[in-house]
Amino acid sequence: MGPIAEAVTAAGGSLARVFARAEMPLTLLEEPDRLILLRDQLRLVEAAINEIGDPALPARLSMLTGISGLGPIGVQVRQANTLGAALARVEVVTPVVLQTATWTGLRRQGAHAFYGYTVAERIDSGRQANEVLALGYLLGTVRHFLGSTWRPERAVVTGASMFARGEIEALFGCEIAFGARAGLVFPAHDCDTANPSRLDPTLEGTTESRPIEDDLLACVAQLIALSLNEARPSIDWVARRLGLSRRTLQRRLEQAGTRYADIQRQVLGNRAKELLAMATLPIGRVGLELGYADAAHFTRAFLDWTGVTPSQWRSGVQRRRLGTD
Structure with missing residues (x-):
């Protein structure tokens, strides 16, 4: 952001x-x-x-943030012994972290390697911009092993033309070609390059950013939590965000053994606890933040979720902080 x-x-x-x-x-x-x-x-x-x-903004953004902007993916890259091992890890982790039908991985083609990126789901607009953004991150991954001045033989994007091509080529330091799948082309022997600054996976803090679950339930919960910043979302809004019909979303949630209302209740409960932990925020304001008309309605809902009232839960948190429990 x-x-x-x-x-x-x-x-x-x-x-x-x-x-x-x-x-x-x-x-x-x-x-x-x-x-x-x-x-x-x-x-x-x-x-x-x-x-x-x-139009060159995606290239600037990804080049600016580099591997540090990859979160859990970056952790996996920095823990790998070689570039080839890192790209194998990326192939497993990327679709989980991005919560979508994506593929990022390595394919060897004789003396050349292709480090590619594909979004399999339908995207109405912005596909090429997303590919350019991804290519910058792919570059950052390889440069972690081969140095900041390393350049691929060429970068590839889908389509037949692109805006600001020359500017983006200058940012990436290589020619951009068009093909069936976005990616970077470079000598295959580079995959054997050792990690020059490997992150020790046993050190404290190196595994804190764990990938989120790769399932529909996690996606629905994430969207509900996102929308709570402005209003409590409807199932129709969430379904549209996921590219599904309302009935399809309901059916898939039923197959997973839950309902939209259950997920929403869990998200609301978690958010309520986060807000109640802020001792200076009045309980009535917490209720308003979660879409309740007044403190009484919020209190009844919270009591149903947890078995205690908001004030009782807040008091318990404060006692634990003071070490009086």
């Missing part, structure tokens, strides 16, 4: 307009670590491009 906001602001654009076009709450800027679905990331980047008129 941060780099996008900085780029838009620096260009004199409107962040409110960007987030509105992407149908996302502006309050997300206050939660930079919140995970969002890939399709929502694409909406946001595409809206930023349109706002400031910079």
Whole structure:
């Protein structure tokens, strides 16, 4: 979120307009670590491009953040012994972290290697922008092993043309070609390069950013939590975000042994506890944040979720902090 906001602001654009076009709450800027679905990331980047008129923005963003912006994927890369081992790890972790039908992995083609990226699900707009964004991260991954000045033989994107091609080629330091799948082409023997600064997986803190679950339930919960920044979401809104009909979403949740209302209740309960842990926030305000008309309605709901009232739960938290329990 941060780099996008900085780029838009620096260009004199409107962040409110960007987030509105992407149908996302502006309050997300206050939660930079919140995970969002890939399709929502694409909406946001595409809206930023349109706002400031910079088609090379995805390349700038990914080159700026580098491997540090890859979160759990970056941790997996830095723990691998060789470049080839790192790319094998990325192939497993990427679709889990991005919560979508994506593929990122290595394919050897004789003396050459192809480090590719594909989004298998339907994307109505922004596909090429997403590929350019991904290519910057792919470059950062390989450069962790081969150095900051390393250049691939060429980069590949889908389509037949692209805006700002020359500018993006200058940022990536290589020619951009068009093909059936986006990726980087480089000598296969580079895959044997050892990790020059391997992250010890046994050290404390190196596995904190665990990938989120790769299932529909996690996606639904994530979208509900996202929407709570502005209003409690309807099942129709969540279904649309996932590219499903309301009935299909209900059927798939039933197959997983749950209902939309159950997931929403769990998300609301977790968010209520987070807000109640803020001792200065009145209980009535917590209820309003979660969409309840008044403190009484919120108290009844919280009592049903936890068996205690909000004030009792907050008192318990405060006692534990003081070590009096």
